[in-house]
Amino acid sequence: MADYKSLYQxxxxxHNKKPRNYGTxxxxxxxxxxxxPLCGDHISVALNLDRECIDCIAFQGESCAICKASASMMTTxxxxxxxxxxxxxxxxxxxxxxxxxxLDSPNHIGRLAVFAGVCDxxxxxxxxxLPWHTLHAAFNSVASTSTEENSxxxxxxxPIGNA
Amino acid sequence: xxxxxxxxxxxxxxILQLKIDGKPLVYLDNAASSQMPQPVIDxxxxxxxxxxxxxxxxxxxxxxxxxxxxxxxxxxxxxxxNAREEREVIFTSGTTDxxxxxxxxxxxxxxxxxxxxxxxxxxxxxxxxxxxxxxxETGAKIRVVPINDxxxxxxxxxxxxxxxxxxxxxxxxxxxxxxxxxxxxxxIAFAHAHxxxxxxxxxxxxxxxxxxxxxxxxxxYAFSGHKLCGPTGIGVLYGKAALLEKMQPFKGGGxxxxxxxxxxxxYNTIPHKFEAGTPPIAAAIGLGAAVDYISAIxxxxxxxxxxxxxxxxxEQMNHMSGVRIIGTAEHKAAVLSxxxxxxxxHDIGTLLNQEGIAVRTGHHCAQPVMQRLNVPATSRASFAFxxxxxxxxxxxxxxxxxxxxxx
Numbered sequence: 001m002a003d004y005k006s007l008y009q010x011x012x013x014x015h016n017k018k019p020r021n022y023g024t025x026x027x028x029x030x031x032x033x034x035x036x037p038l039c040g041d042h043i044s045v046a047l048n049l050d051r052e053c054i055d056c057i058a059f060q061g062e063s064c065a066i067c068k069a070s071a072s073m074m075t076t077x078x079x080x081x082x083x084x085x086x087x088x089x090x091x092x093x094x095x096x097x098x099x100x101x102x103l104d105s106p107n108h109i110g111r112l113a114v115f116a117g118v119c120d121x122x123x124x125x126x127x128x129x130l131p132w133h134t135l136h137a138a139f140n141s142v143a144s145t146s147t148e149e150n151s152x153x154x155x156x157x158x159p160i161g162n163a
Numbered sequence: 164x165x166x167x168x169x170x171x172x173x174x175x176x177x178i179l180q181l182k183i184d185g186k187p188l189v190y191l192d193n194a195a196s197s198q199m200p201q202p203v204i205d206x207x208x209x210x211x212x213x214x215x216x217x218x219x220x221x222x223x224x225x226x227x228x229x230x231x232x233x234x235x236x237x238x239x240x241x242x243x244x245n246a247r248e249e250r251e252v253i254f255t256s257g258t259t260d261x262x263x264x265x266x267x268x269x270x271x272x273x274x275x276x277x278x279x280x281x282x283x284x285x286x287x288x289x290x291x292x293x294x295x296x297x298x299x300e301t302g303a304k305i306r307v308v309p310i311n312d313x314x315x316x317x318x319x320x321x322x323x324x325x326x327x328x329x330x331x332x333x334x335x336x337x338x339x340x341x342x343x344x345x346x347x348x349x350x351i352a353f354a355h356a357h358x359x360x361x362x363x364x365x366x367x368x369x370x371x372x373x374x375x376x377x378x379x380x381x382x383x384y385a386f387s388g389h390k391l392c393g394p395t396g397i398g399v400l401y402g403k404a405a406l407l408e409k410m411q412p413f414k415g416g417g418x419x420x421x422x423x424x425x426x427x428x429x430y431n432t433i434p435h436k437f438e439a440g441t442p443p444i445a446a447a448i449g450l451g452a453a454v455d456y457i458s459a460i461x462x463x464x465x466x467x468x469x470x471x472x473x474x475x476x477x478e479q480m481n482h483m484s485g486v487r488i489i490g491t492a493e494h495k496a497a498v499l500s501x502x503x504x505x506x507x508x509h510d511i512g513t514l515l516n517q518e519g520i521a522v523r524t525g526h527h528c529a530q531p532v533m534q535r536l537n538v539p540a541t542s543r544a545s546f547a548f549x550x551x552x553x554x555x556x557x558x559x560x561x562x563x564x565x566x567x568x569x570x
Contacts, residue, residue, distance in 0.1 A: 008514065008568055016569075039509055039525050040539045062539060064507035065569070124513060 007066070007117040007124075015069035020076050025058045030141060034134030036126055039064070043071055045134045052083050059134075064127050066118065071131035073112055083139060090132050097128050167468050172460070172549050175200040179549060186519030189554045189561075194339050194367055194498055194545030195523050196389045199453070203392060206452035210445050217441055219418055233444050236451030237434070243454040244384060245375040246401050253400045253407070253434040254447050258366040259289040261385035261400035262333070264437060265362050266293040268410035269383075270331065276302030278330040281359075283308040283316055284535050285338045285345070288528040290364045294333060303330070310535060314341040314490040321350060325357050332361040336368035340527040340543070341490025342473075342498030344372070348379050355380065360406065366390055370547070371469055371496045373462040376401050388446060393453035397446035400437070407433045414439040465548040469497035472546045476555045483559070485566060489541045497546035500527075503562060506569045508542045514568060515542075518561040 028046035035042045043061030047054050057079055059071045074093075078086040089108050095101035096109060099119035103109065118128045173179050178198045181188045190198060210232065216225035218233050234249075241249045255261040270293075274280065280294050284307055298305050306329075308321040316334075332354045337344050351361045360382035368374060369386035376384050383406070388397035402410075412419055412430055416439035421429040430436045457465065476499050480486050485504040503511055512524035523543045526533045533539065544558055 008510075013569065040530070040533070041507075041509075064509040066510065066513075121513060124509065127509060 007115075007121070009114050011073075011111065011114050012065065012069040015072040016065035019059075019068055019072040021058050021072065021079070022060055023058050024060060025056060028058075030138040032134050032138035032141075034061075034130045034137065036063075036067075036130050038123075038126060041067055041127070041130065043067065043131055043134055045071070045131065045138050047135075047138060049083060054078055054081055054083065054086060059131060063130070066115075066124055066127040067130050070115060070128045073114075074131050074135065077110070077112060078135070086135070087139065090136050093132050094129055097125050167464055169468065169549065169551050173551075175202065175456075176549055177201060177204070183519040183521075184517060186517075189518075189520040189557045191544040191546060191550065191554065191558060192521045192523050193370070193547040193550075194390070194527075194543065196395070197370060197392050197547050198549070199392055199394070200456050202456050203394075203449050203452045207394065207445055207449045210448050214448075215445065218444055219435075229444055232448045232451075233442070236447045239451040239454050240399050243374075243458065244369070244399075244401055245377050247377060248404055250433050251401055251404050251407065253402065253437045254442050255385075255398045255400050255437075256396050256443065257387040257389070257398035258364060258385045259398075261383075261398055262290055262362065262364065263293050264400055264413040265383050265385075265402070265410075266297050267413045268437065269360075269406065270294070270297045270303075271300070272411045273409075274301055274303050274330050277328055278303045279306050279324075279326070279328045280304070281306050281308060281321070281324050281329060281332045281334075281354075283321075283334050283345070284310045284531050285314070285316065285341070285343060285529065286333065286335055286531070287339055287364065287366070288530070289366075290333050290335060290362075291531070304328075307531075308334075310343075310532070312536070313492050314338065314343045314532070314536070315492045316343075316345055316350075318346065318349070322353055325353070325359070329354075329357060329359050332359055333364065334361065335364040335366070336374075337365075337371065337496045337498075338490070338492075338529070338532070339367045339498070340529040340532050340541070341492065341500055342495040342545075343490060343492040344368075344494040344496055346494075347381065351379060351381050367496060367498070370457075372466060382406055388450040388453065391450065391453055392456060393450035394443075394446040396443045397450050399450075402433075404433060407437070410437075412436050412439070416440045418442075460548065468548050469546055469550075472550055472552065472555060473497040473499065475552055476544065476546075476558065479555060479559045480562075483562065486562060489536060489538060498543060499545070500541040500543045501562075502538060502541055503565060503569075506565055508540045510569070511542045511562070511565050514565045515558075515561045518557070518564060520558055520561045522558075 025046045029049045031046040033044045041063040045059045047057040057075045092107050115128050176198050214228045216229045218230040237252050238249050241252045306324045309317050354361045362383040363381045365384050365386040370391045384401040389395040419431050419439040421431050487502045489500040508524035525540050
């Protein structure tokens with residue numbers, strides 16, 4: 001078997017095939033839609049905050065395996081967490097996806113480390129971070145976001161041509 | 164007739180010897196940009212080493228040499244597309260620049276509120292957006308020729324779009340997303356019967372088909388150098404002299420003037436009227452070398468080999484379960500867009516890349532086609548004359564690997 005640079009691992013393929021928390025929420029306090037104009041992929045994230053705690057979260061959309069698995073694992077990682085902890089994880093994930101996180105220093109990445117290999121594939125970084133970008137937008141009640149929008153989230157601002 | 168020796172051709176392209184992660188490069192993204200043969204690389208090196216200076220200006224030897232080489236490149240391009248006169252060949256930075264030139268030079272001067280511009284569903288964004296900008300500015304209206312499920316233009320519908328307000332037609336010769344070869348000669352004849360000029364986007368046709376602008380009788384023909392084994396940053400707009408003379412300049416600056424005072428500026432004659440500023444001299448000369456190279460092989464030989472590749476790849480793909488070809492027009496250039504059931508094109512692209520295979524994935528800057536055919540994106544293998552049947556086999560094996568990973 002070829003070396004897939006640890007990206008298309010079993011866990012990612014599994015989350016792609018059987019995404020967790022896939023669908024919509026009946027009651028959501030926060031919601032955002034993320035869009036990647038590079039490929040036309042889009043993803044929506046809805047969550048309900050109960051006294052700053054994420055008591056439920058769901059996502060749906062059309063996307064590649066990397067994006068869908070990232071979204072699925074994101075929902076399982078932050079469900080039950082406080083908003084503040086989720087924001088920290090967003091920053092850590094974005095740093096990891098762009099190769100700026102030292103995985104040996106203390107962090108909260110855990111199983112999400114399977115996405116570390118994406119930093120070697122610059123054109124795929126946006127696929128992995130779209131769900132996190134969208135979650136960030138949802139917390140800030142931005143109704144719609146795009147990977148091309150400047151949200152101060154650094155890596156999403158890097159332009160990638162579409163010619 | 165001597166058989167086409169693809170291995171001898173491949174030896175001319177240094178980049179084809181590359182390995183990607185230890186695997187031989189299988190370059191199937193030629194519709195995005197083609198590779199450059201050694202004679203063109205040598206030409207660029209020779210120019211920069213021994214011939215470079217600015218053109219049309221100084222009396223010194225280098226400037227005269229550069230000017231002569233630049234104008235010789237124009238004549239090579241004239242012969243390549245069989246233009247009647249060399250002044251009908253304008254150097255631009257590429258197809259997009261050429262279309263924008265026509266939009267500004269012709270459109271902004273001659274298209275008014277209520278006028279109609281006919282485009283097709285197949286168009287690349289570069290032949291849509293400039294016209295939308297014009298429509299926004301002038302109040303002109305865009306009408307769109309629909310396609311069938313195979314990706315072919317509905318010519319009956321095209322003809323029905325014509326009326327007294329129709330002032331312009333923009334159509335691509337070959338679809339970059341699907342490979343469809345459009346019946347542009349027939350479409351041009353119909354437009355001309357209504358007194359309407361036609362711009363043909365030839366970006367995907369010039370590298371693969373014999374283009375004869377006099378036979379097509381098109382009013383404008385645009386194409387890019389870098390899809391034609393030439394450098395980036397250079398392209399051509401062919402325009403009929405009478406139309407070019409009627410048009411206003413696109414960019415103002417040096418070279419495009421005869422005289423300048425603050426009271427009045429007199430524009431230069433064509434083609435210089437449309438070549439403001441120092442042009443990409445080296446790139447133009449390199450493109451001249453590229454069309455020499457291609458012409459020496461012969462466009463008919465190139466087209467025949469590419470058709471073999473397309474037919475073989477199509478047959479192989481049709482035998483694969485879970486793989487669907489997007490774009491099944493009767494007349495196609497060697498472009499194969501496809502979908503693999505249950506796998507997103509970006510994942511296909513990344514996994515194929517890990518096998519050394521370069522394909523394009525995405526909407527191919529042709530979102531209206533994708534919407535019409537109900538696919539968010541496709542994977543696209545696009546062939547050039549230096550590709551081989553063995554590379555088609557590598558592609559097919561790569562797709563099987565993708566299917567295995569996602570099984």
